[in-house]
Amino acid sequence: MISINDFLSSPLKGVFDGFTDWHCHILPGVDDGFKTMEDSLAVLARYEEAGVKNVFLTPHIMVDIPNETDALRKSFDELQAAYSGGLNLFLASENMIDDLFLKRLESRDFLPLPDKRLLVETSYFNPPVELFETLRKIEKAGFRPVLAHPERYQYMSERKYVHLLDNEIEFQLNLASLTGYYGHEVQGRAHWLLSEEGYCYCGTDLHRQSQFEHLLASKIRRSSLKELKETVLEVSNILE
Numbered sequence: 001m002i003s004i005n006d007f008l009s010s011p012l013k014g015v016f017d018g019f020t021d022w023h024c025h026i027l028p029g030v031d032d033g034f035k036t037m038e039d040s041l042a043v044l045a046r047y048e049e050a051g052v053k054n055v056f057l058t059p060h061i062m063v064d065i066p067n068e069t070d071a072l073r074k075s076f077d078e079l080q081a082a083y084s085g086g087l088n089l090f091l092a093s094e095n096m097i098d099d100l101f102l103k104r105l106e107s108r109d110f111l112p113l114p115d116k117r118l119l120v121e122t123s124y125f126n127p128p129v130e131l132f133e134t135l136r137k138i139e140k141a142g143f144r145p146v147l148a149h150p151e152r153y154q155y156m157s158e159r160k161y162v163h164l165l166d167n168e169i170e171f172q173l174n175l176a177s178l179t180g181y182y183g184h185e186v187q188g189r190a191h192w193l194l195s196e197e198g199y200c201y202c203g204t205d206l207h208r209q210s211q212f213e214h215l216l217a218s219k220i221r222r223s224s225l226k227e228l229k230e231t232v233l234e235v236s237n238i239l240e
């Protein structure tokens, strides 16, 4: 049902007070995200000003960006040594479901989120062969799959989302999806998934500082902000 709140908007800025970012590419020089230590430290300072509390650094691991877990740990140590601010930083990864992923699954060589949760993504356009079966394999290997930005996958239907949620696959929302940053279709899917209480985690998927400035300056539907606070952020900001 459409309410008056669907026509009103509120600043997104407030959600960053106590926020946990479950997905970003701030670890410098390891993927298509931040390039230099200086840029990474600058955005972390902006995070602090906005009230952010915890940040999971989730660099890509995929066939095209075949990061090794040991090398990422080393980069993370360097960032932590250079950072003197008050944010809690954690290292994890965003794992593309591709041939490299299937290989790593055999050796269980991953950088998971807490409680052995594994952030996974797929192509925006085509589902991987046997997506559902792969998610089951992840569980059999002892991990709990968290699907990154499900609203961005063009091949997904409402029926498929519901099927995944019914099978206890957790979803991570990109905040910028709610602002229309990725277009109206993605925004519509995010509104729908949010209203269905489909998301457990929230992230920025930040690749450069201008994207954070965009979020700070954005307004989103008042009803979505309410749903975001009442559902996702309750779970999402669990790290006290």
Ligand SMILES: [Fe+2]
Residues within 6 Å of the ligand: 023, 024, 025, 094, 205
């Ligand atoms: Fe990402």
